[in-house]
Amino acid sequence: MEKVHVSLKDLAKELKISISSVSRALKNHPDISPELAQKVQELARQKNYKPNPYAIRLLKHESKTIGIVIPDIVTYFYASVISGIESYTKEKGYSIVISSSQESYQKEQNIIENLLNLRVDGLIVCLSQETADYKHFDKILEDNTPLVFFDRVCRTSEISSVVADNFEAARNVTRHFYENGCTRIAFINGPNHLNISKERLAGYIEGLKDCGLKISNDLLASCNMTPEGAKVATQKLLALKVKPDAILSINDTVAFSAMKEVKRRGYKIPDDIAFVGFTDEFHASIVDPELTSVMHPTFEMGQEAARLLINQLESKTPGTPRQVVMKTTLVVRDSSIKKQKK
């Protein structure tokens, strides 16, 4: 029943040669006779020898493993980024260990500690929604464990990160609304302390300025990015005396929920209220009307984060932190194009 794997020792015994000869033969070391190499490799194949990775990790002090910390696996955006990370790391011979914080600051800390104890070679992290304090990353830095953030980031002057062009994207969307006849553009934002919220808010405001529209606090709502939170935020906006004629949402999930509530209350999308979301997940083109959304290159963001990390890992030197800003594209669908412009 016990798993039993053949070791170099086994091969050596069988061939009546030393372990080091076997080791060398297997990796085609320069000074080994071709015949021996041949013979050893033959036997190794036949007995299905596989090196024990743990012996190597112990010896080399590296695990060829990367830890990933995300708020939640069951979210298109994160799953898709992971998919990009997986593709790049697999190519480079690294394994990934994934843990989700479930948007909890406490769990995020625990997970990071676990991953560090596992001695991963590096970490790729997206902050939990609750995380507003960044001291726990000191431990990682002191540890000299390379770290890269994506999407929800912090301490960017010390730590590399991959983010979307949130400011530009939000500014663009605001103009897009204006060009389509919207003048009361609302924004359902995420928690204020997150960089994505801040940057998108700034872009939204800049966009309003570009269009000569006035900034109104009434048109701003924050939510915890859950469907329920989005619903409440939407209700707040719909309670205004003068209702918004457009709603920008911090992500597609929030947009979906808001749209549902808006439709339930009898308003027409986009004619009464136009919609734009962030991410452009698969379902954006499935909902009714189809949702205009800021397309994030999620897979590429994952690849890029992995690339940054592995570069750092393999170049041993600390290097200067890099902040990679990925370009997004506004994918225009029905939800933002009013048939009857005012």
Place this chain on the structure above:
Amino acid sequence: MEKVHVSLKDLAKELKISISSVSRALKNHPDISPELAQKVQELARQKNYKPNPYAIRLLKHESKTIGIVIPDIVTYFYASVISGIESYTKEKGYSIVISSSQESYQKEQNIIENLLNLRVDGLIVCLSQETADYKHFDKILEDNTPLVFFDRVCRTSEISSVVADNFEAARNVTRHFYENGCTRIAFINGPNHLNISKERLAGYIEGLKDCGLKISNDLLASCNMTPEGAKVATQKLLALKVKPDAILSINDTVAFSAMKEVKRRGYKIPDDIAFVGFTDEFHASIVDPELTSVMHPTFEMGQEAARLLINQLESKTPGTPRQVVMKTTLVVRDSSIKKQKK
């Protein structure tokens, strides 16, 4: 720059005692003086000692790691099952390494080989869509690596698995359609060789019999479960002289795509064509009309798969393979309730 971790040796040197005493002190071994234990633990905490997991894995021949093979991470169902697996394994002190086959038979084989080479303690697998040959699992069995399948399974007489009550669920849905006035009930199925396709098809047919409806090949379509495949299948059904008045879809994603096509062609849902999907992912209640769906206890399925695996792992004995069938629930929403029954 190099990561440097303190070892038992370091602690021993500092305290001028032997490594084995340190080791014992740290795990509160019975025969160690309380004072020494105290002192050692103090120093360990202070110097932030953490055991090197790779040394232990080498010694114990176990990795406390479980490999997960899924068709695709960016799919609600799999992500959600993983989430359940993660929750259970974390509790039990195991890490998970996730790899996706991207529905490719070739990749599935490679991944499994990699995971085996990594010496994971066990594997949880959902077959790729292309997988119709199951010989590659011999390697795992020979290896004595415990294995559990979920959802898309094979060789259930030898290997434990967790599945939904596909037959009963499909039969139920068919009756549900009939009770709501549908008599030409179509089924957009997945690839024929998959157990989920076979079981749901059998349930569908049984349901038709229950209702005294006749079975027609015209009303059966297969697809590869992509949105595009679903669209093509839908077009085939809509091309019939006598169109279906209900469509059962192998999963929600297929249903979403089919609904989109049906609406695009000007048919009303549910009055012209009623819809039911499988999974009940989040978006089922976001689409318009909201989709009736067979709710899978995804998180629990993951937990159960992990439980089966870890039981097997820790009880060392092979044990008899178990097939756990999880109960589903039909969540009725607008898409299947015709306002005007015929």
Place this chain on the structure above:
DNA sequence: CTGAAAGCGCTAACAT
């Protein structure tokens, strides 16, 4: 109660 020693599987410097 504590220490010495062997060994998990592997690599690499050091012989020969």
Place this chain on the structure above:
DNA sequence: ATGTTAGCGCTTTCAG
């Protein structure tokens, strides 16, 4: 070209 040895960090007999 091949063998010997030491050692990565840890646990666990075995001695004392």
